[in-house]
Amino acid sequence: MSEQSFEEMLEENVKTIRNGEIVKGEVIDVKDDEIILNIGYKADGIISKSEYSDDSSLVLTDAVHVGDELEAKVLKVNDGEGQVILTYKRLAAEKGNKRLEEAFESQEVLKAPVTQVLEGGLCVNVEATRVFIPASLVSDTYEKDLSKYKDQEIEFIITEFNPRRRRIIGNRKQLLLAEKAEKQKALMERINIGDTVVGKVKNVTDFGAFIDLDGADGLLHISEMSWGRVENPRKVFNVGDEVKVLIKDINGEKIALSKKFPEENPWLDAAEKFAVGNIVTGRVARMTDFGAFVELAPGVDALLHVSQISREHVAKPSDVLSIGQEIEAKVVDFNGSDRKISLSMKVLENNNPAPAPADEAPAEDDEEF
Numbered sequence: 001m002s003e004q005s006f007e008e009m010l011e012e013n014v015k016t017i018r019n020g021e022i023v024k025g026e027v028i029d030v031k032d033d034e035i036i037l038n039i040g041y042k043a044d045g046i047i048s049k050s051e052y053s054d055d056s057s058l059v060l061t062d063a064v065h066v067g068d069e070l071e072a073k074v075l076k077v078n079d080g081e082g083q084v085i086l087t088y089k090r091l092a093a094e095k096g097n098k099r100l101e102e103a104f105e106s107q108e109v110l111k112a113p114v115t116q117v118l119e120g121g122l123c124v125n126v127e128a129t130r131v132f133i134p135a136s137l138v139s140d141t142y143e144k145d146l147s148k149y150k151d152q153e154i155e156f157i158i159t160e161f162n163p164r165r166r167r168i169i170g171n172r173k174q175l176l177l178a179e180k181a182e183k184q185k186a187l188m189e190r191i192n193i194g195d196t197v198v199g200k201v202k203n204v205t206d207f208g209a210f211i212d213l214d215g216a217d218g219l220l221h222i223s224e225m226s227w228g229r230v231e232n233p234r235k236v237f238n239v240g241d242e243v244k245v246l247i248k249d250i251n252g253e254k255i256a257l258s259k260k261f262p263e264e265n266p267w268l269d270a271a272e273k274f275a276v277g278n279i280v281t282g283r284v285a286r287m288t289d290f291g292a293f294v295e296l297a298p299g300v301d302a303l304l305h306v307s308q309i310s311r312e313h314v315a316k317p318s319d320v321l322s323i324g325q326e327i328e329a330k331v332v333d334f335n336g337s338d339r340k341i342s343l344s345m346k347v348l349e350n351n352n353p354a355p356a357p358a359d360e361a362p363a364e365d366d367e368e369f
Helices: 006-013 089-106 173-190
Strands: 022-030 034-038 045-048 069-076 084-087 110-118 121-126 129-134 153-162 167-171 196-204 208-212 217-221 242-251 254-258 279-287 291-297 300-305 326-335 340-344
Touching (some): 034 069, 045 069, 089 129, 089 153, 129 153, 153 173, 167 173, 217 242, 279 300
Parallel strands (some): 045 084, 129 167, 217 254, 300 340
Antiparallel strands (some): 022 034, 022 069, 034 045, 110 153, 121 129, 196 242, 279 291, 291 300, 326 340
């Protein structure tokens, strides 16, 4: 039996590796442009900076340190100079693709920070693999500016997976819609017509305000904002305001709201305040050809007919009155069931006409015999 040389014995004790194999090793040196790894082979493994990361600004000596353990994939067992060429980033990408494929098939909810904001959407990285979330799938509402998402950690699912075409699409909108549907269901089970709830103003329009009730939006129409008259909702509410509202009606997914709380109804004590014979003050709110409507209290208007404005002839109210003018009048009729009140300014005028001036006194007639 022939004796083995030391080199032959050493060869037997050193493992063999092949191209494409995954190896583990300890970092024994880090340079500006490469990492040297002891992989338990007769030659050390080399990971160039470009095979570690695509980030050109990365400082390799800051990212990797002597003693770190890394897993890499063999690109070449021998580069011609006896070195084993390894890749770290390609193995990480393969792992990331596998992870994303599993998440795609199971529709698992993933979470990752936004690494890049583009004009058409967001980019996130999952285990070194890039996922693109189009702008249309970022939110359940249109968002013109996506910059607020930079570095923010977001949740999403994978709705398209095609690594060969480098097309891996994430979807955040679907999760938001599902969450919204759950909240809406819970809200609808919780609220009833007549309930008082608190919400936040989400949007204000010419015809009303949309109130976020934490699960669904309710419409507070301009006619329901006050017992009084509201000319412009934007002068009453601002986005973000917290408001207490009454659930007026629920029709499917539509919720009608009101701030006309029954206990604050100004007609509850109107019969006493505005009884026939009472002298009241009010503000001219609007005018027509036949008369002026006077606001006696928020939600309580009375009619001052053109014939009751003055003892003098008045062709139309606007000849002697103006919007916003405060007037004093007497209540001449009160109809609580129809919520109608009639006023008169004329009856408050002095009933005794002023004496005629001396030069206008009638002369005595001379009689001829």
